[in-house]
Amino acid sequence: MKCSDCFQQLSNYLDGEIDAGLKRELEEHLGKCHRCQVVFDSARKTIELYCDGKLFELPSGVRDRLHAALRRRWEEAAR
Ligand SMILES: [Zn+2]
Structure with a gap:
């Protein structure tokens, strides 16, 4: 799996729309890739703040803002 x-x-993972095989690949990549790990961790922390860890109940407005913020962070990490 590439970073992109x-x-x-x-x-998809944040939306709860990921199948088990992809989830395993994602976790495997996160184990090897610091950049993606950082982005993933900040996403999880943000979700915990908003939703008390309930990934499936993120309001769509919040989810869109989170995705935008993650993309910025991810692009910054690429430099
Ligand atoms: Zn990566």
Whole structure:
């Protein structure tokens, strides 16, 4: 899995729309890639703040803002 794929799947993961195989690949990539790990961790922390860890109940407005923020962060990390 490439970083760009990882990021794509991260969005699905946050939406709770990821299948078990992809989730495993994502977690495997996160184990090897610090950049994606940082983005993933900040996403999880943000979700915990908003939703008390309930990934499936993120209001759509919040989710869109989160995705935008993650993309910025991910692009910054690429430099
Ligand atoms: Zn990566």
